[in-house]
Amino acid sequence: MQDERGLIEEARALGGGYFLLKIAAPLIAAAVRPGHFVMARVSPAMDPLLRRPLGILEGRPPYIWLYFQVLGSGTRLLSGLRHGDSLDLLGPLGNSFPEMPDKRVLLIAGGRGIVPLFHYARAYGERRPLVLLYGGRGKADLPLLERIKSLTLQRLFVFSEDGSLGQKGLLTDGLEKIVREERPDATLSCGPEAMLARLAGLLKGRGLNNLASLEARMGCGFGACHGCAVPTVSGAFRKVCDEGPVFPLEEIQWRT
Amino acid sequence: MQDERGLIEEARALGGGYFLLKIAAPLIAAAVRPGHFVMARVSPAMDPLLRRPLGILEGRPPYIWLYFQVLGSGTRLLSGLRHGDSLDLLGPLGNSFPEMPDKRVLLIAGGRGIVPLFHYARAYGERRPLVLLYGGRGKADLPLLERIKSLTLQRLFVFSEDGSLGQKGLLTDGLEKIVREERPDATLSCGPEAMLARLAGLLKGRGLNNLASLEARMGCGFGACHGCAVPTVSGAFRKVCDEGPVFPLEEIQWRT
Amino acid sequence: MADLSVDLGFRTLKNPVITASGTFGYGEEFLPFFDLDILGALVLKGIFLEPRPGNPPPRLHETPAGLLNSIGLAGPGSAALQEIIRRLHARTAVPIIVNVCGENDEEFAEVAAIFSGLEEVAMLELNISCPNVRKGGACPAQDAGHTARLVRQVKDRVRKPLIVKLSPNAADIVAVAQAAQDSGADALSLVNTFLGLAVDLETRRPVFANVYAGLSGPAIKPLALRLVREVCRRAYVPVIGMGGITCGRDALDFILVGASAVQVGTVNFRDPAAAARIVSEIALEMDRLNIKDLAEIRGKLQA
Amino acid sequence: MADLSVDLGFRTLKNPVITASGTFGYGEEFLPFFDLDILGALVLKGIFLEPRPGNPPPRLHETPAGLLNSIGLAGPGSAALQEIIRRLHARTAVPIIVNVCGENDEEFAEVAAIFSGLEEVAMLELNISCPNVRKGGACPAQDAGHTARLVRQVKDRVRKPLIVKLSPNAADIVAVAQAAQDSGADALSLVNTFLGLAVDLETRRPVFANVYAGLSGPAIKPLALRLVREVCRRAYVPVIGMGGITCGRDALDFILVGASAVQVGTVNFRDPAAAARIVSEIALEMDRLNIKDLAEIRGKLQA
Ligand SMILES: Cc1cc2nc3c(=O)[nH]c(=O)nc-3n(C[C@H](O)[C@H](O)[C@H](O)COP(=O)(O)OP(=O)(O)OC[C@H]3O[C@@H](n4cnc5c(N)ncnc54)[C@H](O)[C@@H]3O)c2cc1C
Ligand SMILES: Cc1cc2nc3c(=O)[nH]c(=O)nc-3n(C[C@H](O)[C@H](O)[C@H](O)COP(=O)(O)OP(=O)(O)OC[C@H]3O[C@@H](n4cnc5c(N)ncnc54)[C@H](O)[C@@H]3O)c2cc1C
Ligand SMILES: Cc1cc2nc3c(=O)[nH]c(=O)nc-3n(C[C@H](O)[C@H](O)[C@H](O)COP(=O)(O)O)c2cc1C
Ligand SMILES: Cc1cc2nc3c(=O)[nH]c(=O)nc-3n(C[C@H](O)[C@H](O)[C@H](O)COP(=O)(O)O)c2cc1C
Ligand code: FES
Numbered sequence A, B: 001m002q003d004e005r006g007l008i009e010e011a012r013a014l015g016g017g018y019f020l021l022k023i024a025a026p027l028i029a030a031a032v033r034p035g036h037f038v039m040a041r042v043s044p045a046m047d048p049l050l051r052r053p054l055g056i057l058e059g060r061p062p063y064i065w066l067y068f069q070v071l072g073s074g075t076r077l078l079s080g081l082r083h084g085d086s087l088d089l090l091g092p093l094g095n096s097f098p099e100m101p102d103k104r105v106l107l108i109a110g111g112r113g114i115v116p117l118f119h120y121a122r123a124y125g126e127r128r129p130l131v132l133l134y135g136g137r138g139k140a141d142l143p144l145l146e147r148i149k150s151l152t153l154q155r156l157f158v159f160s161e162d163g164s165l166g167q168k169g170l171l172t173d174g175l176e177k178i179v180r181e182e183r184p185d186a187t188l189s190c191g192p193e194a195m196l197a198r199l200a201g202l203l204k205g206r207g208l209n210n211l212a213s214l215e216a217r218m219g220c221g222f223g224a225c226h227g228c229a230v231p232t233v234s235g236a237f238r239k240v241c242d243e244g245p246v247f248p249l250e251e252i253q254w255r256t
Numbered sequence C, D: 001m002a003d004l005s006v007d008l009g010f011r012t013l014k015n016p017v018i019t020a021s022g023t024f025g026y027g028e029e030f031l032p033f034f035d036l037d038i039l040g041a042l043v044l045k046g047i048f049l050e051p052r053p054g055n056p057p058p059r060l061h062e063t064p065a066g067l068l069n070s071i072g073l074a075g076p077g078s079a080a081l082q083e084i085i086r087r088l089h090a091r092t093a094v095p096i097i098v099n100v101c102g103e104n105d106e107e108f109a110e111v112a113a114i115f116s117g118l119e120e121v122a123m124l125e126l127n128i129s130c131p132n133v134r135k136g137g138a139c140p141a142q143d144a145g146h147t148a149r150l151v152r153q154v155k156d157r158v159r160k161p162l163i164v165k166l167s168p169n170a171a172d173i174v175a176v177a178q179a180a181q182d183s184g185a186d187a188l189s190l191v192n193t194f195l196g197l198a199v200d201l202e203t204r205r206p207v208f209a210n211v212y213a214g215l216s217g218p219a220i221k222p223l224a225l226r227l228v229r230e231v232c233r234r235a236y237v238p239v240i241g242m243g244g245i246t247c248g249r250d251a252l253d254f255i256l257v258g259a260s261a262v263q264v265g266t267v268n269f270r271d272p273a274a275a276a277r278i279v280s281e282i283a284l285e286m287d288r289l290n291i292k293d294l295a296e297i298r299g300k301l302q303a
């Protein structure tokens, strides 16, 4: 884990409130694996006070890429970064998605949940066939599609709620058929909580190895504050930042 | 008075912690006179909470120029602005230096106090002879000198405490001689409080019209908070933001 | 569009946004920024009987997301204020609230009586909670007994609705609130500023001559919201909530915990059109959440 | 170089910087960031007798320059903590302070007795001021009588130095401080978090299941500094000040009003090496101001 000052090499607005940053951060880039995240300091002043967790889209030393959606004041400040600015980063943090060689893996990404799965496909996609299921509200919500086409994927299924891109509907609507046809051994997912909760229901009892990457509000990102706890089915809490963000889908107590 | 969103046309670091901004702010630029200032919002977030007062170095519609020194978190944030960024400005604010045609005017500027006097010389210098006395701690504290040479001045005296530029010493050390030789009718001054206090002593009883531009911590900049009050010799307080920032030097109760 | 009007019982306001005393000058300073008629009401800077110079500088000190002030209630005195009010009233129809101050109970009553007699004044707000008058920050609103006595005394002398402004520095703000309403307050407003301290290591002195100063601004919002909720749970008169409000969402938070209206303070310095912006943000937010009327959410926090 | 050491009477610390309970985990989380020996001392996350799951999410909510938390003192219980302490002690020589919690007086005394017997523990800090255990935020430190009883009971069972941690939510924190020292506290620490509220207009519920939560961070610094000054004026035992410290300057402000040492909390989340940075900033600032020794400025505020 490094406390590194990254240098913005390139900042790109992708439309729809999504942004892409290419950052020179050699120490973090050297250590990153798919599923890892960073804590980014969004302001030198005291508001916003805390860093913001962001997944790492890709790491190719000395660079890492971040892809984020503007939601509130922290991400808005990040969207103002330009070439030449610097950004304090803590990372790589968290566990990561296991490589699972020789397994048929289905990647399921909702909205900005594409981040760790993109990383996974970039890192491991050339070594074996991967299938990616990618969904969002509409075209503006899926601005990474162009870049995704540069990945080595066996198949790509795209869903949009409004039908503006790919098939119309929620990606969970198409899941059953895809699982039947593609016969994966494992699923790796990331996306809104409601999507993950629904996935947990749909994938239950099929004998697959289902891993999901979770979000939670984070105070520190490295296990010290216990602010990021999520309830598990056993009743105990797990910390998303250092015990996760990747957990077996079945282990989490979904609220919805 | 306008609440205007300025667009940064050019941002330049001048070294020594000084910065120059060229800002497209047509409404403010159209109304500005020497001595006016703006209140600049330094962050979209709540820290720093208040705007910062900054004098206007020059106005040439649609542009205004700001020149500032990084002191704390507000000016540090301003120093990060780049071409294309925007900046919320309230202005022009305050009273201004009177033109005083047919008068021999001596301008006395300490450090960043050059701002309103530069403006004055730019606006009125071509119409009659002006003498400028400009002092600072050292060369790095006087980065505007190049630009000052583009002004129409009858004479320019430069002082630096460490002797790295112009004459060595405080500008107040040279004042007596200059006043004797140049025989001004009026002095216009701006600079650190200690300098103004000393000026008040040196210029007392000479029958000159002495006006000084003051600084004070400001809450609002437009007369509403009463936070910027300074004591006068009469015992009453005056508000720097809307009753000033320009006051007769003799009217102020100097603390030093 | 959503109905933003507020019924205080003794008076209806067209919306819940009131500008807070001491942060909106005498109203006229804001005329360049927006039409004051947009507001639910405005409160003038606090007034004593006689002119006061206020405290020596510095009077302000910024803290992270907060502002310490020790203005010391500089002001022109009640005679001059009457003139200012007449002038303001000629330019706007917004209800004008006078923030009544006093160095002692008699002065409070005296000032209140004067402005109770002024046609252009809609209501009085009794500022028994200013921390910048006495050294150490003491004020009547720290004590329920004193508050009761003072409110009764003032109430006897006035015919206009009387809002009593409470201090977050009271040991038990709920007890003081109860004392105020039981003694005849028509409404309660809170919070005034929190006592805070800033020091200067260089001089080894407090930043402010008065030592303590009052903290306001976004920094205090979570604290103010809790106190407003506590008071609303026991109040049978309308409560006007404030403390750190900067946007429509913040204002609605106070209404959700039970406030009838809100006051908007420090943000006026940062953004002189803030109060007008907050009125529209409230309307937009209500539309978005399909809230037709503020009564639908007032005090409806499920806890 | 300036002498940063601090004599607490019962113990000397090499510098005044202590990391605050609940913001520094169990110490080991910070090993990747700096050598813990740099610190004056560290306080572990609060501990109860038995393991506790803590509160359901959300547990954190950011406010302007502040943080509301309702962690609910999640923890492994006192048996597991002993193991953690042994492990930590093997890796660092920094004095370890255990933050002792309890649902009732008996549990406080029990937990204190356990860790009093542990060689690796330097001192105990009695957390009678956590607002996140009981609904509504009540805690023993809100009442001088309860504090006196509890401190005496604990003091009877321990041989290690006992720091008593005070609540800014007490009606009269100075009275509680006096009760604590008169009952045997070897030192006082303050402030714990301020009670605050955040609500969610969408769901019309409080953000936190426990309704109120504790506010910390730079937002509270001016309030904390005032309370620390008030307590220092009456305290005859050393006072450890905290609340919103983010830099060396902030730390020295607390010493100027009378604190012997300081604790550094929320800033550890924003900047994991903050405590180490603050140690050097204090030294640099002292050199700049030509202060040879902290005693030169401790309590030297001229007011
Ligand atoms: C491990 C991890 C990886 C992440 N990776 C990415 C990524 O790669 N790209 C990306 O765009 N985002 C990612 N996120 C989410 C991102 O951290 C948040 O969007 C960001 O912190 C919001 O900050 P803000 O200041 O803009 O919004 P805020 O002002 O903090 O919040 C805006 C709104 O969102 C809500 N909110 C904020 N954070 C959360 C949260 N964590 N859970 C639920 N609600 C929340 C707030 O309550 C508020 O309503 C990740 C989160 C985690 C935990
Ligand atoms: C009418 C007016 C015109 C001004 N014009 C210019 C200008 O053209 N160029 C320029 O560089 N500066 C100018 N200033 C000064 C400028 O406003 C301050 O330097 C700035 O506000 C500091 O903000 P900050 O956040 O960087 O520093 P802060 O973090 O606010 O303060 C840094 C340090 O400076 C002290 N300080 C801050 N403001 C003041 C003040 N007003 N008086 C005394 N001490 C203070 C603080 O106590 C602190 O020690 C002007 C001020 C006024 C009132
Ligand atoms: C500069 C300043 C001056 C104030 N003067 C008064 C006053 O005269 N009378 C009064 O009742 N409150 C006064 N207050 C308190 C505010 O009216 C309000 O109660 C407080 O600032 C909290 O609201 P806010 O956080 O929105 O500013 C003043 C506040 C500030 C910042
Ligand atoms: C997430 C979090 C957890 C905390 N847990 C504890 C605790 O277990 N015991 C305790 O005495 N104080 C606890 N506190 C309070 C801090 O120790 C400290 O008193 C408070 O945060 C004020 O300091 P700060 O503003 O520097 O954070 C906690 C604070 C935070 C933010
Ligand atoms: S974010 Fe602090 S423990 Fe996980």
Ligand code: FES
Pocket (backbone or CB within 6 Å): B217, B218, B219, B220, B221, B222, B223, B224, B225, B226, B227, B228, B229, B239, B240, B241, B242
């Ligand atoms: S800065 Fe507010 S009145 Fe002058």
